[in-house]
Amino acid sequence: MAETLLAICGLKAFYGDFQALFGVDLELGAGEVLALIGANGAGKSTLLKAITGLVPCSSDMVLLRGEPIGGERPDRIARRGIALVPEGRRLFRSLSVEENLVIGGERAKPGRWTLDAVYQLFPILGERRRRPGTALSGGQQQMVAIGRALMANPDIILFDEISLGLAPVVIKDIYAALRPIAATGVSIILVEQDVSRALGVAKTFVCLQEGKVSLAGRPAEHDRAAITAAYFGMHR
Amino acid sequence: MDWVNAIVQGVLLGGLYALFAAGLSLIFGVMRLVNIAHGDLIVLAAYIALVVVHATGLHPLASAIIVVPLMAAIGYGLQRLLLNPTIGKDLLSPLLVTFGISVILQNGLLATFTADSRRLAAGALETASIQVLPGLSLGILPLFMFAVSVLLIFGLEWIFYRTSLGRAFRATSDDAEIAQLMMIDRRHIFGMAMALSAGVVAIAGIFLAIRTNFDPSSGPTRLLFGFEAVIIGGLGNLWGTLAGGIVLGVAQGIGAQISPGWQILAGHLVFFLVLALRPKGLFPRMD
Ligand SMILES: Nc1ncnc2c1ncn2[C@@H]1O[C@H](COP(=O)(O)OP(=O)(O)OP(=O)(O)O)[C@@H](O)[C@H]1O
C-alpha cells in the first residue's frame, strides 16, 4: 500500500443549517486513482469542496501528509498542491484559452507541466490558444479546465464530473488523456457518473450515499450488485 | 471659433473627468463595488498634495511622487481593513461602508482644514498656452493633464489585459470562487485594485487642485461627474470611460457656451439622454 497522502477523517460539512456530509472517511495513497461515486446529491462535490477549502470544515478533518489543513483558505490549500477540475468546468470567460492555462500555473511551483506540455497533451488547445476560453466546445473547455489544474503541478488533482454532458467520443479522448496524467505519479480523486468507467481506471473507490460512505474498497473486491446497492441505497 | 474653442476645452476637461471615472470603473469592474467615497478620496488627495507642497516646496505636479504612493497605501489599507470584511455577503454592506468612509472623510477634512476653499498654484505653467489656430489657443496645463489622463488609462488598460495582476483581476471578477483555487488571495487582489484606483485618484486630486478651487465638500460632485462618465461610456470598459468623460466635458463646454448656468445642466442632460436611450452606455463591454 502506497504511503497515505490525503486522509479525510470524520468529515462533516454544512451549507448553513443543512448538513451535506455526515462523518466521511477516506484515504488517498500517493500516486493512486480513487473513484468517488454516488447518486445525485450524495455529497461528492461537497467533499471535493471541503478538501479544497471552498466549503468550511474543521482542521483535523482533512490531513495532508498527516498535517491538518481542513478549513484553510482555498488559495493556501491550492499552494499545498491540491488542484480541482470543477463541476461545470468554470473557465474564466474574460480570459483566453492560453490565459486560463497560464493563470493556473503562474503562482505555482514549476514542474513538468508547462504550456508546451499541456498543448502536447491537447493539441487542439494550442491551435485555439487566442480564443476566449468559453468560445470552445464543451469537450475542449474540459481540456482547458484539466490543463489549468495541471499547470499548478499539483500532487493531487480532484476531477468533478469529468465527462458530464460530453459526447461519447469526446469522453474517450478525455479518458485517454487521464492515463498519461496518472502516469506522472499525481494522485487523483475522480468523481464520475459513469460508474463502470470510473471503476475501470481506479485502484480504489468510495461510494457515498446521502452524505455517508456506503461502500469502499477495491473495485475487484465487490460485485456489481453490491456496488449498485451502495449507489442507490439498500432499499432498492 | 467660440464654438470650436468650447468643444476643444470640453475635450480637455473630459480627460480629467475620465480620470475621475477610471478608478471608479476599475473598482466596479474587479469587485462590482460602487465606491461612494471615490470623490472624497480625490479631495483627500488634493489636500494631501496641498500639505506636501507646503511642507516640501515641491511643484504641485512633482508632489505626485509622494501623493501617489501614499494614496495607494491608504487605498490598500481601506480595502483590507474596512471593505474586505463586508464583500461577498451582499451588495449593500460594502456600499454602506463606502458611504461611511465618505462622511468621515468630509468631516475629517472639514475639522482639519476648515471649509475655506483652496487651490494649488502651478506657477507660470498656469498661464502658458500655445496658439494652434488663429483665435484658438490651448493651455499647456490642460493639454498636459489630458495627455496624462490618456496615458494613465492606457496604462490601466495594459495592466488589466497584459499583466499577471490584471489576469488575477479579471479572473476574480469572472468567478471569485474558482479564482482562489489559482492560488489567488482575493483579499490581496481587492486591496491591489483599490490601491491602483487610489493611485489614479491621487493624480486626479492633484489636477483638480491645480485646475479649480476645492473644499472638503467638493467630493460628491467629482463622484457624480466620474459616475456619469462611467455610465455614458459603458460599465467596465476603460476606453469607453475616456470617451464618456469627453462626451461629458464637451456637453458641459457647449452648455457653458450657451449660458454659464447651463454648463453643469447640459452635462446631466446628456447623461440622462444616454441612460434613457442606451442604458448600457455608448460602448458596453462585449459579453
Ligand atoms: N450551495 C449549496 N447550498 C445548499 N445546499 C447545497 C449546496 N450545494 C449542494 N447542496 C446540497 O448538498 C447535498 C450534496 O450536494 P453535492 O453537490 O455535494 O452532491 P453531488 O454528489 O455532487 O451531486 P451531483 O451528482 O448532482 O453533482 C445535496 O443535497 C445538495 O442539494
Ligand SMILES: [Mg+2]
Ligand atoms: Mg456534484
